[in-house]
Amino acid sequence: MELLAETAGASPCDAGFNSCTLLYKMTGSEEFSIDTGVVLDKIGQVLIIVLAAMLLKWIVNRSIARIIKQVTTIKGPQSIAELADKLGSSNSRRDELLGDRSEKRAETLTGVLQHVSGIVIYAIAFMLVLSAFNVNLAPILASAGIAGIAIGFGAQNLVQDYLAGIFILVEDQYGVGDNVDVGDAVGTVVDMGLRVTTLRSLDGTLWYVRNGQILRVGNSSQSWAYVVVDTPLPPTADVDAVGEKIVAIAEAFVAEDEWREHILKEPEYLGPIEVTIDEIKVRLGVRTTSDQQWAAGRELRRRISESLREAGLVDLAGAGRIYVPRGVANGGAAGAAGTAP
Numbered sequence: 001m002e003l004l005a006e007t008a009g010a011s012p013c014d015a016g017f018n019s020c021t022l023l024y025k026m027t028g029s030e031e032f033s034i035d036t037g038v039v040l041d042k043i044g045q046v047l048i049i050v051l052a053a054m055l056l057k058w059i060v061n062r063s064i065a066r067i068i069k070q071v072t073t074i075k076g077p078q079s080i081a082e083l084a085d086k087l088g089s090s091n092s093r094r095d096e097l098l099g100d101r102s103e104k105r106a107e108t109l110t111g112v113l114q115h116v117s118g119i120v121i122y123a124i125a126f127m128l129v130l131s132a133f134n135v136n137l138a139p140i141l142a143s144a145g146i147a148g149i150a151i152g153f154g155a156q157n158l159v160q161d162y163l164a165g166i167f168i169l170v171e172d173q174y175g176v177g178d179n180v181d182v183g184d185a186v187g188t189v190v191d192m193g194l195r196v197t198t199l200r201s202l203d204g205t206l207w208y209v210r211n212g213q214i215l216r217v218g219n220s221s222q223s224w225a226y227v228v229v230d231t232p233l234p235p236t237a238d239v240d241a242v243g244e245k246i247v248a249i250a251e252a253f254v255a256e257d258e259w260r261e262h263i264l265k266e267p268e269y270l271g272p273i274e275v276t277i278d279e280i281k282v283r284l285g286v287r288t289t290s291d292q293q294w295a296a297g298r299e300l301r302r303r304i305s306e307s308l309r310e311a312g313l314v315d316l317a318g319a320g321r322i323y324v325p326r327g328v329a330n331g332g333a334a335g336a337a338g339t340a341p
Contacts, residue, residue, distance in 0.1 A: 045132045053125035057118055064113045068106050071170055105169045112166070112194060158195070160212035165194035168211060174219050181218035182209055224264055225293035229284040229300050230273070233314060239272055239280060242313050246284055249303050254286075259299075262292040 187201035250267035
């Protein structure tokens with residue numbers, strides 16, 4: 001009798017703390033405690049999984065944002081220190097020259113990585129919820145694996161483009177407003193995404209270049225530029241006198257207030273670099289800020305051309321070859337042959 005009483009008073013629930021035990025102590029009903037306890041336990045597991053996923057996503061997002069902010073901090077080329085010393089105008093001028101793109105790059109990369117991490121975390125949480133309801137995950141995982149392989153083979157170019165775009169942003173190879181040469185297209189970057197870079201060429205053509213197809217990048221807009229001014233001269237020109245005149249023009253150009261802050265180094269006159277039967281070409285080199293390289297080159301070429309003509313050092317009328325039409329030349333030769341003794 002005592003054994004039957006103990007058996008009758010024993011809890012029908014599993015050992016340990018659970019909803020069934022709590023409900024049985026409150027109601028004393030075995031059937032209600034078992035059925036309701038199972039439902040409450042499942043709901044509790046789902047809530048724990050969801051809360052854990054949300055907490056993990058919050059931690060991962062903060063970590064990603066912090067890491068990306070550190071990685072995308074602008075670190076210019078070695079010559080930036082020299083550039084800052086030359087200009088002597090703190091970080092604002094440097095940001096004006098380089099373009100402070102760190103915030104935009106960090107925002108783009110952070111958004112992408114947080115989105116991907118969120119998908120992964122919630123996918124794992126969803127599978128854990130299914131396992132809590134005793135769903136067999138083996139067929140689902142097998143199907144997902146096969147689908148992933150198929151998608152991977154079909155979208156490998158897309159993945160390549162996105163990975164290339166991420167590294168372009170992280171390394172700050174170029175940004176919106178830069179003048180770049182990416183091989184197949186040359187122009188100004190008007191838009192930049194993780195998959196495609198959009199360029200506007202000089203003739204107005206809009207180029208869409210896949211990031212995965214960019215094998216090399218030439219950026220003309222970072223830190224400084226070297227302006228090369230080649231001046232063609234007739235073979236009869238006085239090279240030394242022309243050189244002195246070009247040096248004087250360059251020194252006057254650098255001394256002007258309008259251009260002084262954009263010149264990073266004294267102009268270098270390199271002298272004759274090419275001598276042919278038609279012309280002698282002399283070269284002047286000037287290191288300038290990247291944002292004024294084209295304007296400085298145009299102004300220097302204009303001043304050199306005008307000054308050489310005004311000084312009489314270049315005679316445009318006598319420059320180059322004199323061509324005689326073939327008919328005239330042949331007729332003259334025939335006439336000369338007919339009158340020869």
